Amino acid sequence: MTLQKEKYRAVVIGASWGGMNALQKIFSQLTNPFKIPILVVLHQDKTAGGGVIDILNIVSTLPVIEAEEKQKILPGFAYLAPPNYHLLVESNKTLSLCISEKVNYCRPSVDVLFESAADIYRHALLGIVLTGANNDGANGARYIREKGGGLIVQSPEEAEMPTMPNSALEVTTADFVLDLDMIAEKLNELANAIDKAD
Amino acid sequence: MDTTEEDDDIKDLLEVIYAKWGYDFRGYSAASMKRRLYYFVRQKGTPSMKELPHYIVRDKALFSRFIEEITTNVTEMFRDPGFYRSVRANVINHLYSYPHLKVWHAGCATGEEAYSMNIILEEEKLKDRSMMYATDINRLVLSKAKKGIYPVQCLREYEKNYIDSGGSHDLSLYYCKAYDHFIMNNNLMNNIVFTEHDLATDYVFGEMQMVMCRNVLIYFNRDLQNKVFKLFHESLDLGGFLCLGAKETLDFYEGRDHFKVVDDAYKIYQLVK
Numbered sequence: 154m155t156l157q158k159e160k161y162r163a164v165v166i167g168a169s170w171g172g173m174n175a176l177q178k179i180f181s182q183l184t185n186p187f188k189i190p191i192l193v194v195l196h197q198d199k200t201a202g203g204g205v206i207d208i209l210n211i212v213s214t215l216p217v218i219e220a221e222e223k224q225k226i227l228p229g230f231a232y233l234a235p236p237n238y239h240l241l242v243e244s245n246k247t248l249s250l251c252i253s254e255k256v257n258y259c260r261p262s263v264d265v266l267f268e269s270a271a272d273i274y275r276h277a278l279l280g281i282v283l284t285g286a287n288n289d290g291a292n293g294a295r296y297i298r299e300k301g302g303g304l305i306v307q308s309p310e311e312a313e314m315p316t317m318p319n320s321a322l323e324v325t326t327a328d329f330v331l332d333l334d335m336i337a338e339k340l341n342e343l344a345n346a347i348d349k350a351d
Numbered sequence: 352m353d354t355t356e357e358d359d360d361i362k363d364l365l366e367v368i369y370a371k372w373g374y375d376f377r378g379y380s381a382a383s384m385k386r387r388l389y390y391f392v393r394q395k396g397t398p399s400m401k402e403l404p405h406y407i408v409r410d411k412a413l414f415s416r417f418i419e420e421i422t423t424n425v426t427e428m429f430r431d432p433g434f435y436r437s438v439r440a441n442v443i444n445h446l447y448s449y450p451h452l453k454v455w456h457a458g459c460a461t462g463e464e465a466y467s468m469n470i471i472l473e474e475e476k477l478k479d480r481s482m483m484y485a486t487d488i489n490r491l492v493l494s495k496a497k498k499g500i501y502p503v504q505c506l507r508e509y510e511k512n513y514i515d516s517g518g519s520h521d522l523s524l525y526y527c528k529a530y531d532h533f534i535m536n537n538n539l540m541n542n543i544v545f546t547e548h549d550l551a552t553d554y555v556f557g558e559m560q561m562v563m564c565r566n567v568l569i570y571f572n573r574d575l576q577n578k579v580f581k582l583f584h585e586s587l588d589l590g591g592f593l594c595l596g597a598k599e600t601l602d603f604y605e606g607r608d609h610f611k612v613v614d615d616a617y618k619i620y621q622l623v624k
């Protein structure tokens with residue numbers, strides 16, 4: 154199966170245990186400017202400060218910022234869900250935060266981001282499930298596929314914790330199961346395809 | 352992007368509810384509203400999304416359940432300890448000059464935050480001159496707030512939050528344990544009035560020295576936020592304080608110039624003109 158390259162207008166990434174390393178590896182290899190906005194949920198301790206963002210920005214080729222309520226989603230940026238808030242997408246392509254119940258014991262939850270982004274971007278959404286020790290993101294990944302979006306899962310063999318990739322693969326099929334370097338390469342390919350399509 | 356049939360169903364439902372029951376959810380952020388609505392209609396005995404408008408106008412009990420389920424009531428004692436530390440450091444001093452203090456706590460949910468603030472007022476020797484009005488749209492959570500009874504499992508976290516907030520005692524000074532629950536002390540309840548108030552449709556509460564409304568406005572769109580900010584503005588005494596949640600901001604409010612930032616990180620503002 155191949156991805157329809159030009160169609161993606163947003164990327165959502167979910168990561169948990171080991172996610173910090175995985176994200177650094179991906180973000181250090183993206184082409185800048187990157188033509189597609191990236192929304193990220195990384196499970197962190199709720200008291201975590203801006204440390205994660207600072208670390209990501211040291212290696213990242215594109216700016217990584219903490220998602221704010223009602224912020225416009227723009228290409229070229231990566232938005233990270235703040236600790237202790239779910240991140241959602243509104244129909245006018247802005248961000249929403251909310252503190253409702255934890256989902257899969259998590260807040261932010263990957264499922265919440267994936268599902269709300271899939272409602273808005275539908276087939277133009279690409280989901281990426283990375284390393285993690287729980288099954289958050291599996292339902293969201295399935296939902297993205299149901300709406301016609303694409304899905305890449307980090308190969309469980311490479312993942313620091315294979316549970317999250319495996320859970321996603323149990324409930325749905327991925328377009329690609331790849332190592333991190335290849336995920337970065339794929340993302341660059343997709344972002345460049347946008348150029349040609351426009 | 353196409354608006355979907357689902358979105359239209361939700362719009363219709365909210366219109367019907369406004370017309371029949373006078374509660375206005377039309378200005379709520381759609382993404383989390385949708386999430387909660389679909390959660391609600393998936394519960395046993397609830398009509399489907401399509402049927403819901405027909406039933407909800409006739410069935411008061413169903414509508415009450417709707418409000419209880421649609422609102423997010425997650426809260427904790429001394430949530431964001433840094434906020435309370437900042438109140439102790441930057442707000443309390445200004446409050447001594449008032450012979451009587453009125454605090455409005457809007458969107459108080461099950462009351463943990465109101466009791467937390469009351470503990471601070473007590474420790475700063477301000478409680479005896481204070482009245483707190485704690486309001487919410489959801490009756491069920493208000494009845495829990497009035498009781499002040501919470502599960503003991505939360506205590507460890509609350510204890511830590513309390514210490515991080517600059518508390519110098521033991522939180523156990525303020526509650527009694529009973530089996531698997533703990534009850535807030537009576538003297539922390541006697542100056543709080545818990546009452547129903549809808550920020551989207553109800554009126555001002557007069558002359559407050561402090562308005563706290565945390566983690567409520569993130570559920571509102573900009574227009575509704577502005578309306579509510581206006582309500583707070585009109586309810587505040589000159590020199591009074593407005594406290595929002597860490598992810599909320601006054602920056603897009605047309606009356607923003609009347610406020611001074613007291614703490615940018617914890618969103619504490621003072622009405623200065």
Ligand SMILES: C[S@@+](CC[C@H](N)C(=O)[O-])C[C@H]1O[C@@H](n2cnc3c(N)ncnc32)[C@H](O)[C@@H]1O
Nearest residue numbers: 422424426458460487488489549550551565566
């Ligand atoms: C997430 S809780 C916040 C609780 C507490 N302030 C805190 O920060 O921990 C949001 C509360 O706002 C209430 N709420 C929602 N819409 C409201 C409205 N229109 N008027 C008053 N309260 C409302 C909900 O019922 C809920 O209890």
